[in-house]
Amino acid sequence: MPFPLSLEGKVALITGGSRGIGAATVRAFVAAGAKVLFNYQNSKAAANALVEECGKEHCAAVACDLSGLETAKDLVTETVKRFGRLDILVANHGIWPPKDAPVNELTDTQWRGTVAVNLDSVFSLVRHAVAQMKKQKSLQSGSGGHIVLVSSTAGQRGEAFHVDYAATKGALISMVKGLSTELAPDGIYVNCVAPGWVNTDMSIPALNDPKTRDSIFATIPIGRVGKPEEIAAPILFLCTEHAGFITGEVFNVNGGAVLVG
Numbered sequence: 001m002p003f004p005l006s007l008e009g010k011v012a013l014i015t016g017g018s019r020g021i022g023a024a025t026v027r028a029f030v031a032a033g034a035k036v037l038f039n040y041q042n043s044k045a046a047a048n049a050l051v052e053e054c055g056k057e058h059c060a061a062v063a064c065d066l067s068g069l070e071t072a073k074d075l076v077t078e079t080v081k082r083f084g085r086l087d088i089l090v091a092n093h094g095i096w097p098p099k100d101a102p103v104n105e106l107t108d109t110q111w112r113g114t115v116a117v118n119l120d121s122v123f124s125l126v127r128h129a130v131a132q133m134k135k136q137k138s139l140q141s142g143s144g145g146h147i148v149l150v151s152s153t154a155g156q157r158g159e160a161f162h163v164d165y166a167a168t169k170g171a172l173i174s175m176v177k178g179l180s181t182e183l184a185p186d187g188i189y190v191n192c193v194a195p196g197w198v199n200t201d202m203s204i205p206a207l208n209d210p211k212t213r214d215s216i217f218a219t220i221p222i223g224r225v226g227k228p229e230e231i232a233a234p235i236l237f238l239c240t241e242h243a244g245f246i247t248g249e250v251f252n253v254n255g256g257a258v259l260v261g
Helices: 020-031 044-054 072-083 108-138 163-186 210-218 228-238
Strands: 011-014 035-040 059-063 088-091 145-150 188-195 250-253
Touching: 011 020, 011 072, 020 035, 020 044, 020 228, 035 044, 035 072, 044 059, 059 072, 072 108, 088 108, 108 145, 108 163, 108 188, 145 163, 145 228, 163 188, 188 228, 228 250
Parallel strands: 011 035, 011 088, 035 059, 088 145, 145 188, 188 250
Antiparallel strands: none
């Protein structure tokens, strides 16, 4: 018997959707029947190509710099303007400064920049997305919604020389734990997917560096890095009816790395 992961009739906002995990998630959601709006910052050509691939009737891209509290509301508003509602938020965007920075050398500028993108903007997105989901429910045009925040193994076990990244990703996990109980009465599910090393533009410099590649692979029991599609599939699952009894969870997708790091 078929066991489809369907999002038919749903509207999703996916951040950082032009490349990597985000692009794979956009493709998966459209294939499952959702209409998707995603944002990009610099990758206009890749974003336009993805919209053409998925079909303009199903997918739209908006240039938006998510580096603080200010722009999230506009992104939520644009999603509703394009597709009439908002049922799903996937906060996938983020930065990982690739250069090692001992904590005593970490600059205020880097700390504030990482926090602005990885934490502040996610909080703002959640705030405005939840307001829209509650509004839909009060108008009897919605039954709640789904929120998936993309964290990291670094958010659970830390990462030496990247305290800014680890701190922000750990904060997302705490956010999920609190919001899941707060929003459950509203029918809003809040979960987290925590990837390990994935073959994306953000991690390519480290994966291609002979000094770091071997040490990275040594921490992954499966013996390879992940594919973007292998992260997109769990994100999709958590937004379907088949995950109807799951909220407040951290879904580890890291080849077992979180167990041995």
